[in-house]
Amino acid sequence: GENVEQHPSTLSVQEGDSAVIKCTYSDSASNYFPWYKQELGKRPQLIIDIRSNVGEKKDQRIAVTLNKTAKHFSLHITETQPEDSAVYFCAASKWGTGGFKTIFGAGTRLFVKA
């Protein structure tokens, strides 16, 4: 079946370093790739997204890249700060009957050490 694999499951970095989280997807019809951040005890929140007609997108310290041929997409966080500590979920979406079909990755728990 369709799935999204996310790596690593846990990532620990020193404050100021960069963090990279990688995802692969299986459904070549996927055309929208959001990333969500979930802090402890809180709801997942959309932080950045990318569409299949774009290879890279940047928003301040966060960037996403997409390689459609390889079905890979990645989240890059530069100059990490302790408040970046959270669980990050990638997802791959496509239009299905009546709405989006979205498959989530298993999540990456990011620890940023001060």
Add this chain to the structure above:
Amino acid sequence: ETGVTQTPRHLVMGMTNKKSLKCEQHLGHNAMYWYKQSAKKPLELMFVYSLEERVENNSVPSRFSPECPNSSHLFLHLHTLQPEDSALYLCASSRRGDSNYGYTFGSGTRLTVV
């Protein structure tokens, strides 16, 4: 609050009880979703409603029964649950046809089945 409100925030119920989870959004979205979030597992899609019509039922046991009376409200009726159903239940909404395809999640209901 992000515009998607879930009640109750916490629920403890016995296996013979009947309870309902409620989700409400006033964002003008026309697709609503129920997700189950268990420890160390990806977000699991349970149900999708688009324009008040159920368009996806992801092989969810019949002890979970969704209801979408209008585009702003979504319920999840629970009966004769099992302890393994204990999890965080997240509601989300999105706008069908919008160029921004991302979900807005509610804060979730933390369900414990005893």
